[in-house]
Amino acid sequence: MLTGRIIQLGGTPVTTPQDWYKWTNCGYDVPDDPFVRKILEQNIKGEQSAIGVYQKLLQTTLTSDPVTYNIVLQILEQEAEHEEDLQSLLDYRPGPRGRRGPQSHPSENEDIASSRDSWSSRSPQ
Numbered sequence: 001m002l003t004g005r006i007i008q009l010g011g012t013p014v015t016t017p018q019d020w021y022k023w024t025n026c027g028y029d030v031p032d033d034p035f036v037r038k039i040l041e042q043n044i045k046g047e048q049s050a051i052g053v054y055q056k057l058l059q060t061t062l063t064s065d066p067v068t069y070n071i072v073l074q075i076l077e078q079e080a081e082h083e084e085d086l087q088s089l090l091d092y093r094p095g096p097r098g099r100r101g102p103q104s105h106p107s108e109n110e111d112i113a114s115s116r117d118s119w120s121s122r123s124p125q
Helices: 002-008 017-023 036-061 066-091 106-120
Strands: none
Touching: 002 066, 036 066
16 A cells, blocks of 8 residues: 555655665564563554554645545554554453453353253264
8 A cells, every 4th residue: 555655656665674674663673582472562562653653644644645644544543453453462361161351251151061062962973
C-alpha cells in the first residue's frame, strides 16, 4: 500500500531489511531473551512506536494529501489491531481443566466432557 504511494509521489521506497533498520523511526530491539513474555513485550513496544509514527503521519497529511491520509489510516488500524492481539496473548491465563482463556466456563467444560464421553462410547461400524 504505502510503497505504491511513495512511488506515485516520486519517491523511492526502502525495500531491504538493512535499510529498514537504518531508516526506522522506532528502532528495533533484537530479542535477547527466549521467554515468550519478553518477546511479546518487545513486540508490543514496537507496535506502539509504529502507532505513534502513523498518528504523526495522519496529522501531517490530514489537509494536504487525502490519498496518503487514507492509506495511513488503514495501516494505523492494522497496527492497533496487532497491538491488541499481542496484548491479549500477553494477558492470557489458562483456565480450568486445561481449557484456555477467559472463555472457559464450567458449563463449556462439562459439555466438552459429555461430548467426548459420548464419542468414545460409540462402537466402530
